[in-house]
Amino acid sequence: MNWITNYVRPRINSIFSRREVPENLWKKCDECGTMLFHRELSDNQNVCTNCGHHMHITPRDRFEALFDAGVFAEVKVPEPVVDPLKFRDQKRYPDRMRAAQKKTGEKEAMLVATGEIGRTPIVACAQDFSFMGGSMGMYVGNAIIAAAQEAVKLHRPLVLFSAAGGARMQEGILSLMQMPRTTVAVQMLKEAGLPYIVVLTHPTTGGVTASYAMLGDVHISEPNALICFAGPRVIEQTIREKLPDGFQRAEYLLDHGMLDRVVARTEMRAELITIIRMLLNLPPQVHGDLPAPEPVAAIENVETPSEPVATAETKPE
Amino acid sequence: MTQYLEFEKPLAEIEGKAEELRAMARSNEEMDVDDEAAALDKKAAQLLQDLYKDLTPWRKCQVARHPERPHCRDYINELFTEYTPLAGDRNFADDLAVMGGLARFNDQPVMVIGHEKGSDTKSRITHNFGMARPEGYRKAVRLMEMAGRFGLPVITLVDTTGAYPGKGAEERGQSEAIARSTEMCLKIGVPLISVIIGEGGSGGAVAFATANRVAMLEHAVYSVISPEGCASILWKDAEKMREAAEALRLTAQDLKALDVADRIIPEPLGGAHRHPDASFRAVEAALREMLAELGDMKPAELIADRRKKFLDIGSKGLAA
Numbered sequence: 001m002n003w004i005t006n007y008v009r010p011r012i013n014s015i016f017s018r019r020e021v022p023e024n025l026w027k028k029c030d031e032c033g034t035m036l037f038h039r040e041l042s043d044n045q046n047v048c049t050n051c052g053h054h055m056h057i058t059p060r061d062r063f064e065a066l067f068d069a070g071v072f073a074e075v076k077v078p079e080p081v082v083d084p085l086k087f088r089d090q091k092r093y094p095d096r097m098r099a100a101q102k103k104t105g106e107k108e109a110m111l112v113a114t115g116e117i118g119r120t121p122i123v124a125c126a127q128d129f130s131f132m133g134g135s136m137g138m139y140v141g142n143a144i145i146a147a148a149q150e151a152v153k154l155h156r157p158l159v160l161f162s163a164a165g166g167a168r169m170q171e172g173i174l175s176l177m178q179m180p181r182t183t184v185a186v187q188m189l190k191e192a193g194l195p196y197i198v199v200l201t202h203p204t205t206g207g208v209t210a211s212y213a214m215l216g217d218v219h220i221s222e223p224n225a226l227i228c229f230a231g232p233r234v235i236e237q238t239i240r241e242k243l244p245d246g247f248q249r250a251e252y253l254l255d256h257g258m259l260d261r262v263v264a265r266t267e268m269r270a271e272l273i274t275i276i277r278m279l280l281n282l283p284p285q286v287h288g289d290l291p292a293p294e295p296v297a298a299i300e301n302v303e304t305p306s307e308p309v310a311t312a313e314t315k316p317e
Numbered sequence: 318m319t320q321y322l323e324f325e326k327p328l329a330e331i332e333g334k335a336e337e338l339r340a341m342a343r344s345n346e347e348m349d350v351d352d353e354a355a356a357l358d359k360k361a362a363q364l365l366q367d368l369y370k371d372l373t374p375w376r377k378c379q380v381a382r383h384p385e386r387p388h389c390r391d392y393i394n395e396l397f398t399e400y401t402p403l404a405g406d407r408n409f410a411d412d413l414a415v416m417g418g419l420a421r422f423n424d425q426p427v428m429v430i431g432h433e434k435g436s437d438t439k440s441r442i443t444h445n446f447g448m449a450r451p452e453g454y455r456k457a458v459r460l461m462e463m464a465g466r467f468g469l470p471v472i473t474l475v476d477t478t479g480a481y482p483g484k485g486a487e488e489r490g491q492s493e494a495i496a497r498s499t500e501m502c503l504k505i506g507v508p509l510i511s512v513i514i515g516e517g518g519s520g521g522a523v524a525f526a527t528a529n530r531v532a533m534l535e536h537a538v539y540s541v542i543s544p545e546g547c548a549s550i551l552w553k554d555a556e557k558m559r560e561a562a563e564a565l566r567l568t569a570q571d572l573k574a575l576d577v578a579d580r581i582i583p584e585p586l587g588g589a590h591r592h593p594d595a596s597f598r599a600v601e602a603a604l605r606e607m608l609a610e611l612g613d614m615k616p617a618e619l620i621a622d623r624r625k626k627f628l629d630i631g632s633k634g635l636a637a
Contacts, residue, residue, distance in 0.1 A: 087564050090551065145628070169541060169550065169551060171541075172564075172565045173571075173575060174577075175541050176523060177577060177630045179527075180502070180503065180523060180627040181628060181631075183496070183500050183503055183527075186500070187500070187624075207519065207520050207541070209496075210480075210493075210499075211496050211520075214490075214493040228487055229480065229491040229492040230486075230487065235482050235483060247487075248487060256490070258493060
């Protein structure tokens with residue numbers, strides 16, 4: 001690494017990224033209550049240094065920790081129709097959207113990027129739980145399709161970090177239709193022979209779990225993440241009994257055969273590099289001082305997901 | 318005797334009166350009530366027409382959930398011959414909320430799969446009110462895969478409140494089972510046609526309805542969440558289900574406008590349960606047409622058609 005990647009680039013990034021100055025220099029761990037210095041906490045990817053509790057992390061921060069030297073290029077996601085149903089509950093949907101955009105500084109609930117991890121080129125996408133509960137609407141669907149197309153185009157594996165309360169109700173049936181749409185995206189990867197790794201983070205529920213999050217080649221989860229179809233409250237109301245501790249948590253799903261591994265966030269990068277390099281038949285990662293990655297030009301997404309993707313080569317099972 | 322829905326109460330009164338008059342006339346031969354009863358009948362018919370002319374989304378939900386509405390089993394009995402149920406997911410159990418098997422439609426062998434809600438207390442419990450567990454979806458995956466290999470068109474009849482939110486269902490991978498079922502729908506190289514005959518409840522419905530053609534009965538509904546569930550989350554009040562039903566755009570007519578449903582199958586006046594036979598014939602005709610539309614397509618074309626259909630969904634909104 002040289003001083004440009006170590007010093008100049010993070011500086012530039014920090015000028016342009018919209019991360020706000022923390023109002024409070026100390027953050028209390030949600031789990032053990034320890035007061036944590038914000039710098040120490042963010043260096044540890046929002047994992048409590050005392051009890052190991054995994055707190056929320058934004059896709060941007062996650063990518064900075066994930067990609068080599070924190071360098072990644074965003075992939076453009078085709079914009080869907082805004083507020084297709086003219087949905088209004090107690091608030092108008094566009095108002096809720098604006099509030100979420102203001103709160104997070106992001107456009108929508110998913111970020112797609114390309115870059116390298118351990119000098120292994122990948123495409124990654126991460127869902128943002130702080131943006132309307134990470135809910136899956138048309139944008140998230142488009143993002144996953146764009147990520148899959150990008151992966152196929154560049155012949156790279158796709159790593160997806162899921163986090164969502166489920167489908168976005170404000171888009172009604174169109175949010176539900178993201179279940180088949182994202183499943184098509186997963187099929188494109190599988191047909192192209194590319195690894196698709198899902199990292200399930202807290203929480204991953206509802207239609208998200210019941211589509212792209214459960215169709216990975218490898219399922220990894222962060223410790224204690226809630227992963228389910230129906231939430232614990234709904235189940236308790238249905239069966240009228242208290243659910244056991246740890247029900248629907250990552251370790252529970254591991255026990256029940258739904259996950260391959262439960263891995264701490266701080267170990268995730270190394271874990272992903274190891275798995276992906278083996279799946280791609282690449283030699284083990286070389287540790288040590290490597291030249292910095294080539295600067296990545298912003299990649300324009302050429303295809304829109306509305307174009308037919310299947311071709312005559314598709315064979316029935 | 319028909320069970321009346323809440324909004325049909327005025328109708329129940331008039332029809333009840335006519336019935337009463339006729340009963341009185343039967344026990345007393347001198348009474349002549351024909352004219353009066355006929356007038357009441359006419360009034361009832363008019364009222365029925367008025368009530369159903371412009372059903373609100375919430376009323377449609379009620380009609381779609383009507384306990385006497387024809388269910389999957391009724392359609393299979395009426396529309397298919399040689400129905401041979403196939404059971405089990407080969408892993409854990411047979412889920413009776415999902416029925417399916419080989420059958421002939423117009424002599425053509427097909428695979429038919431659907432949610433069955435049951436029609437009385439006992440059968441409702443047997444069928445778990447049409448709420449499938451993972452085994453139900455895994456059975457469907459097995460049947461669809463088999464149909465794909467033997468070149469049999471698949472017809473799915475969707476009628477579910479949603480997948481069962483239970484402890485065991487979660488333990489055994491409800492999400493994974495639904496995801497795999499949707500995936501299989503997209504994979505098979507045979508025509509896949511889905512008819513939403515009552516309720517299309519969220520992921521539990523998508524798992525069967527990721528089809529080349531999706532038809533909805535006139536008063537069927539299809540939604541990401543039940544109006545009650547949506548109301549309790551967004552309005553923090555489950556009693557706001559009327560508003561939620563309105564906002565969610567879950568009617569067949571809205572879904573047709575959004576290109577989620579390809580066609581609407583007309584129901585007899587007063588809903589499918591008032592004249593089941595007319596509903597059976599309408600569904601039969603629609604199935605016949607949809608099968609014919611897909612008849613000449615090759616396996617790869619069918620798969621490509623299905624993918625394109627779903628990738629294209631959402632490219633236009635509802636102009637409100």
